[in-house]
Amino acid sequence: MSTSLTCTSLSFTWPDGTPVLDGLDVAFGPGRTGLVGVNGSGKSTLLKLIVGELTPSDGTVKAAGDIGYLPQNVTLDTALRVDEALGIAARRAALHAIEAGDAAVEHFETVGDDWDVEERALATLGELGLGHIGLDRTVGELSGGESVLLRLAALLLLRPDVLLLDEPTNNLDLYARRRLYAAVASWPGVLIVVSHDRELLELVDQIADLRSGEITWYGGNFSAYEDALAVEQEAAERMVRVAEADFRKQKRELADAQVKLARRKRYGQRMWDQKREPKIVMGARKRAAQESAGKHRIMHEEKLAEARERLDEAVEAVRDDEEVRIDLPYTAVPPGRNVLTLRDLELAYGARVDGLFDLRGPERIALIGRNGAGKTTLLRTVAGELAPVAGEAETHVPLRFLPQRLDVLDGELTVAENVARFAPGATNNRIRARLARFLFRGARADQRVATLSGGERFRAALAALMLAEPAPQLLMLDEPTNNLDMASVHRLTTALESYEGALVVASHDLPFLESLGITRWLLLEEGTLRETTPEELGDPA
Known part of the structure; x- marks a missing residue:
């Protein structure tokens, strides 16, 4: 080629x-x-x-x-x-x-x-x-x-x-x-x-x-890359286990050698004290023993160092696949409970939702449509950031909205300080314990938001909203995967698996939406909102 x-x-x-x-x-x-x-x-x-x-x-x-x-x-x-x-x-x-x-x-x-x-x-x-x-x-x-x-x-x-x-x-x-x-x-x-x-x-x-x-x-x-990577990672993790076993073995052998050398040293000292042999013979034997002991110790220390190096190399080959693992019991919404009601809603810039629309229980809704159709306007109206032209949007549970711009965060504050803004009643220890589950551990929680990468900034914003008090039982996300790498998208998907409330996600990323377990697909088209299916979206004409 x-x-x-x-x-x-x-x-x-x-x-x-x-x-x-x-x-x-x-x-x-x-x-x-x-x-x-x-x-x-x-x-x-x-x-x-x-x-x-x-x-x-x-x-x-x-x-x-x-x-x-x-x-x-x-x-x-x-x-x-x-x-x-x-x-x-x-x-x-x-x-x-x-x-x-x-x-x-x-x-x-x-x-x-x-x-x-x-x-x-x-x-x-x-x-x-x-x-x-x-x-x-x-x-x-x-x-x-x-x-x-x-x-x-x-x-x-x-x-x-x-x-x-x-x-x-x-x-x-x-x-x-x-x-x-x-x-x-x-x-x-x-x-x-x-x-x-x-x-x-x-x-x-x-x-x-x-x-x-x-x-x-x-x-x-x-897909082929993911399959190959999975095989690689399995082999790498197996090598880590082998290297760890070898490292433990070399540590044991070094410890055993040190015990034997200590016993030999004590025996030689007793012989010296008792003067059972000529002084010149005992001196030569002592020097030979010290030389042999030194070589023996150096050999085991080198083996241990080599085992540690192999372990470090094996660990390096395993990718950082840490996942966001959270438990959010207070976000749960009982099946059938009314979460959101839209009545004859007319939005700024022309879009509308005719009649009555209800979101009930822990539904997961995908909001899709062409650029400019009004998806962001609808979410901002539901969040109370925009006033409707007519009709009403009423939420019945605590709501949080994550916009595309991630401007819910103050760049001059640390990650922990930003979360504290949304949960003023939580102690510092509680905030840090919960942030650790979003992979902000120790000093990472003290980083200024302005210094974070795109994926870290998104994770911090998600943490601030999902750890807010009261816990959000309706979470709305606007184009959440824009500018996220594949690892960050996977972490977001994992985090949302733990979320037990109602979810509304505006996105053009069909594989991501399908990974969320969407229960209803809503298409905002030509100014009106209607139900659709992923199959219907297959034709771009």
Whole structure:
């Protein structure tokens, strides 16, 4: 397989001295590669180094051909026309001038061989579900998700040899995601995608796992990677058990040797005291015994040190798979109890819930719909952050709402101090004991929230809400998996398994929703809320 992109001895350190990569060697060949790793492992940094947005402190990047890059946060000038954002405005203008009878040489030079550029652009927009926007509208008229797809359309038109995508589905609704999946599945060249989106990672040919500054390769898609990882982890945990047994054995042997040496020393001392042999013979025997004892002790200490090293290596090979394990009995809601009532609710920006809607007992509801349909507006209205235009939203149990921005936390306070704000009656010891179950142990609970990674910040916000007093019996989450790595998504799923109250989750991430044991699927579409099924969502048309 020919190599298209090579990084040699690539190193990068942030200005504050934090190292990210140190001498990374990696080569990407043809096909679709999923680049995975925990938050902060350097995935996005690596892509920025490849495209030249960041300068490595050492090492080189070589690419066989052009590179296209879709960053995590797409920003386009809102005044640009669509054809300008696609990079075809000049060729399109030249074509129109020629069609109007202007035979100036510069027009033909501008068009070159690209006589069908307008048709290709419209076809590409159509494939991504943007056929309705045309080429003359401005970027400011598009939604955030449409802007992401427009940037992708521009890259597809350029036909780069290497395409880099950084969390491309973060701001896309379910339908836009399906369009992007189709584009990725049909990509003919080299593609490297950083994503926490499981459905997207199921489309790749291989997984590159960036961990501790090194990349490990796994053939196949994300499911194959998980299977291989499970086998690896089982073997690694078995090696830990073997190394632990060996370490205990070497400790016992060293202790036994020390006892024997002590007995021999006492025996030699008695012989010396009793002077049963000539002094010169006893002196030689004592020196030989001391020399032998020293060698014996050193041999056992070396064996123990080697056993400890093997144990450390075995432990290092086992990944940190700590899970959030919590017990929240006070969140339980009896079956049939009324939790939330919506009556003829009309929301700001036009969406509405006609008639009567009840949420009862420990139901788990998935709230889905296109970007801009009003899902966040509905959640904020139920949470009391927005006043309804008409009708009412009444909650009958304690409610907590976790917005996309995670702005429930004060960045200047520590994790423990933030939790204390939501549970003012709890003692410091109680707060810390409960935070430990969210993996904030000891000094971690004293970290300022502003210094936390994205996954840690989300976990801290979830802890603050779920440990609040009174305990929330209705929990609402808005796009909770955005910007979370796969390990953090797994931890969130585990935490929510322990939650016994009613749950409402707005998300475009179908695998995540299905993992939560959703009992009702609600679709907010064309301004109205209605029941649906996962099967009905399978068709993006």
